[in-house]
Amino acid sequence: MLTGLPPFYCRDRERLFEKIRKADLNYPRYLSACSQHLLKGLLTRNPTLRLGSGEKDAEDIKGHIFFKDIDWVKLKGGEMDPPWNPQINGSLDTSQFDREFTSMPIFSPQSLQQLQNGFPSGMGDENAFEGFTYTDRRFHANGNNNKNGTDDVDL
Numbered sequence: 421m422l423t424g425l426p427p428f429y430c431r432d433r434e435r436l437f438e439k440i441r442k443a444d445l446n447y448p449r450y451l452s453a454c455s456q457h458l459l460k461g462l463l464t465r466n467p468t469l470r471l472g473s474g475e476k477d478a479e480d481i482k483g484h485i486f487f488k489d490i491d492w493v494k495l496k497g498g499e500m501d502p503p504w505n506p507q508i509n510g511s512l513d514t515s516q517f518d519r520e521f522t523s524m525p526i527f528s529p530q531s532l533q534q535l536q537n538g539f540p541s542g543m544g545d546e547n548a549f550e551g552f553t554y555t556d557r558r559f560h561a562n563g564n565n566n567k568n569g570t571d572d573v574d575l
Contacts, residue, residue, distance in 0.1 A: 422455055423448055427463055458486040 428439040461471030472481040514522045
């Protein structure tokens with residue numbers, strides 16, 4: 421969010437994964453040294469060395485100099501004003517998204533269906549899950565059956 425692009429941006433999926441695994445991360449010149457230091461800490465490949473992965477957890481991130489002006493108690497209490505309030509004109513306003521994304525075709529057939537009661541048509545049908553099968557083997561292995569003969573799950 422500091423640069424407008426993901427850290428290893430690449431349109432080619434395979435090259436993207438290769439960059440994530442091996443490439444050096446280059447920062448734009450306009451990023452402050454403080455911002456770069458924060459990103460280096462958050463994007464450290466070794467998770468045990470990554471900022472926020474130590475005993476203090478998120479407190480290490482919150483204590484970073486990048487966040488020096490944040491009053492975390494006020495933020496948690498909803499007492500801080502956001503630095504920017506976008507002007508939104510209704511629930512379908514996409515003006516805050518790049519046209520690259522809003523001009524893309526929609527490939528989901530369900531997204532083209534009319535909504536009925538807040539769900540795509542067909543979702544309220546009795547046979548909405550016809551052909552869907554799922555068996556969680558943990559329940560059969562443990563012999564969990566309730567009095568109705570159906571498996572119960574304790575999650």
